[in-house]
Amino acid sequence: MLLTNAWISFCLFTAEVLNPVPIILDTDIGPDCDDAGAMAVLHVLANNNEAEILGIMCCTSSQWGAPCIDAINTYYGRGYLPVGTYKKSGFLTESKYNQYLGQHFPRQLKNGQNATDARKLYRQVLASQPDKSVVICAIGPLNNLKDLLQTKADQYSQLNGYDLVLQKVNAIYIMGGQFPNGLEWNFQQDSSAAQMVVRNWPTSIIFCGFEIGEKIMTGNRLCHLGSEDHPVRKAYQLHTQGEDRPSWDPATVLCAVRGSSEYWTVESDGICSVDSDGSNQWRTLDKKSHHYLKQRMDPLQLATVIEELMLQPPMQ
Numbered sequence: 001m002l003l004t005n006a007w008i009s010f011c012l013f014t015a016e017v018l019n020p021v022p023i024i025l026d027t028d029i030g031p032d033c034d035d036a037g038a039m040a041v042l043h044v045l046a047n048n049n050e051a052e053i054l055g056i057m058c059c060t061s062s063q064w065g066a067p068c069i070d071a072i073n074t075y076y077g078r079g080y081l082p083v084g085t086y087k088k089s090g091f092l093t094e095s096k097y098n099q100y101l102g103q104h105f106p107r108q109l110k111n112g113q114n115a116t117d118a119r120k121l122y123r124q125v126l127a128s129q130p131d132k133s134v135v136i137c138a139i140g141p142l143n144n145l146k147d148l149l150q151t152k153a154d155q156y157s158q159l160n161g162y163d164l165v166l167q168k169v170n171a172i173y174i175m176g177g178q179f180p181n182g183l184e185w186n187f188q189q190d191s192s193a194a195q196m197v198v199r200n201w202p203t204s205i206i207f208c209g210f211e212i213g214e215k216i217m218t219g220n221r222l223c224h225l226g227s228e229d230h231p232v233r234k235a236y237q238l239h240t241q242g243e244d245r246p247s248w249d250p251a252t253v254l255c256a257v258r259g260s261s262e263y264w265t266v267e268s269d270g271i272c273s274v275d276s277d278g279s280n281q282w283r284t285l286d287k288k289s290h291h292y293l294k295q296r297m298d299p300l301q302l303a304t305v306i307e308e309l310m311l312q313p314p315m316q
Ligand SMILES: [Ca+2]
Pocket: 027, 028, 029, 032, 034, 035, 139, 140, 249
């Protein structure tokens, strides 16, 4: 029996080590700095072999979104990662740090216009992956994902967007909504996209609601202890002047890679529906593969977990 338990432990351990989560991050990097914090967490989890980053998508129209992402990727030694961006104009272009990072830190992309259309890059990346394998982590409005579901067959796949997601995606983790009921910023910015994606997404959805990240305050330690050349530290300095900020997005990335069990409990009895104004409600009469996180670990402890990841230096 001892040997059996030891063998199971070994298998679980090696499964964790050998099977990093293949993940695409979809971010509105710019209006808030916790997207930059989420990218730091994701890169460090990839350094730890817990995640394999397949690509990163910007869901705003800012010409500085993709270069800012590229600068953070480059800092962590992953300047080779594909970066996609939303191509329509006029959506969420304000930022206190995007342009600075996109101009003052090493990177390849000089302008978002040089980044690939997110719809095209999603299809290219998904088509190349094993079935039911990819995790998507959405930490901004859901406009890119709405557009992905509506894509048609192309050179990468004969499947339409809905069927391609159904075939290739394992689950999506969404920072959005407030649970069980409320009105949250990401859903509000593009409420038709939130309605469409939440209603039609063909895999499990795990919602990391506003109330989860709101209590997990991070960023101050990074500002004081991070290295001078750290672009994420600079993003926090420019956005918060060194103060802490809620960790809506870093918490969602943490859950998408490590799962919920260590940090949160999960409510699965019901479905999330989104109204035309972006407000959402949890309805227990129906069932779908919808889940939302509930607090379990003390937010102070969770902040420490996230801050330790943010402070871990890039691999040499
Ligand atoms: Ca965000």
